[in-house]
Amino acid sequence: MNKTNPKIMPVMMAPRARATDPIRLKAWHGAALAAFVVLVSIPAFAQADGARDSVFTALARWMPLLLKGFIFNVVISISAMAIGTLAGAALGLGQISLSSWVRKTSWFVTQFFRNAPWLVLLFFAMFLLPFELRIGGIIIPLPDYLKAIIGLSLPVMANVSEIVRGAVVSLPSGQWEAAESLAFTRTQVLWRIILPQCVKRMLPPWMNLYSILTMATVLASIVGVSEVMTLTGQVLAAEGGRTDLLLPIYSTVLLMFFIYCYPIARLTLRLEKKFAVKT
Template sequence: MTWKTDLPVMLPVTKPEPEPFLGLKAWHILPVALFAILGPSLGFAQTEDGGQNPLVVLMNWAPLLLQGFVFNLVISVSAMALGTVVGALLGLGQISLIPVVRGGSWFVTQFFRNAPWLVLLFFAMFLLPFEISILGLKIPFPDWLKAILGLSLPVMANVSEIVRGAVRSLPSGQWEAAESLAYTRMQTLWLIILPQCVKRMLPPWMNLYSILTMATVLASIVGVSEVMTLTGQALASEGGRPELLAPFYGFVLLLFFIYCYPIARFTVRLEKKFAVIG
């Protein structure tokens, strides 16, 4: 009789390969800035007619561009807040036991989720009135408010899907246990289901906010005075000098990168922390 003497050996756990671009550090922003701004500025250090250095011109306009970027952030936060509130209600409507509510919520979600963001923005800009008359009092309806409403529509639809998916991902035993304790459906949702869904919804919600922030530049097409609109006006004021294009738009790119990249890093950390198995 022969005995098998080789025992199974557990191989060491190999560290997973880092995802592309997620290994970037804060100091990597410096080469990006040098490439996007300083490089073109040094390449066109002096124009043929003896104009100012592009970097100097950019620094003169930087405070105004920063104000425009802050307005982009205001639009993104406002649209995200409005879309989250309405989208959460719409997502709960998708799991309703009432067929009409469930079907209507599903249709609205799918319609706005699959509609182009720019088209929705144009509809909001041109279909909404310029002012609202209430009891003889005319209240203006500014373009930036229309932009917030237009961008909140796709956010609403995506948040609705996030909520629906998070609720459906919980084991059915959670519902059965709550039912055995004589909880109503509303009590089960608010006290048991939704608190467990927060950690599942937070990473995709943050990803959606990053996408929305970068999409706020679409508001420039409809005339909202955000960073891209102000950049175009600044370039026009400088006589349309071609050597200014790369530094100015590189500066805008750098602003969005500095703001959105930490959100992406934090989202990855939350995904690892709140990893759901099964």
């Protein structure tokens, strides 16, 4: 019988192992991207007209306004994530309900909003929601930014629903059987045994979803919400359409999102490694 030399087995296995290893983000990846953005902006600084303010001066003058707009993007992302998480958690639990109609309805709503384009859902919320709600004698206004938050929370809700459902299903069936043998009700099993174990499984994909949502908040500029991209266009218009400001200003906005989202991506990878389920 042919025997494989154990000394050459690692060599034979190495290429396949390297091919399946995921690419991990490192700190120097972020530094390299930041340096690249700065380098590609250098020609714009060199083209600045001496009769007008320099690019540095223009950026310094408008930076507070851009930062204010970016903070508004962050507020939109946090609000949409909060609403989507609450609604998605309820929808995800509905997908594992013992009631057939609840389970099927939750599945349909999840798949509908999960596979719908984010921009279409945003337009749906902007144009179909009323400008104000009348409850008795109380008038509740619905400004554009609130509609944008609701529109962005819909796909978040659907994705969180799948995260919750997947986390619950991923637990071994022995967890349910052991709890039932101790005469726990289904509600007690979910809240005291199943969901606490699901938190560490749900946290990395939840954080990744939030990072994606933050980058998607710029879609609100299309429907007229005054966030960072809208303000960027206003800045360029106020500067008289200076072409030498295009690349520096948009690169600055890019760096804002990168500096905010990159640490989230790094932390997500750490949590994935820490909470990895060993088989």
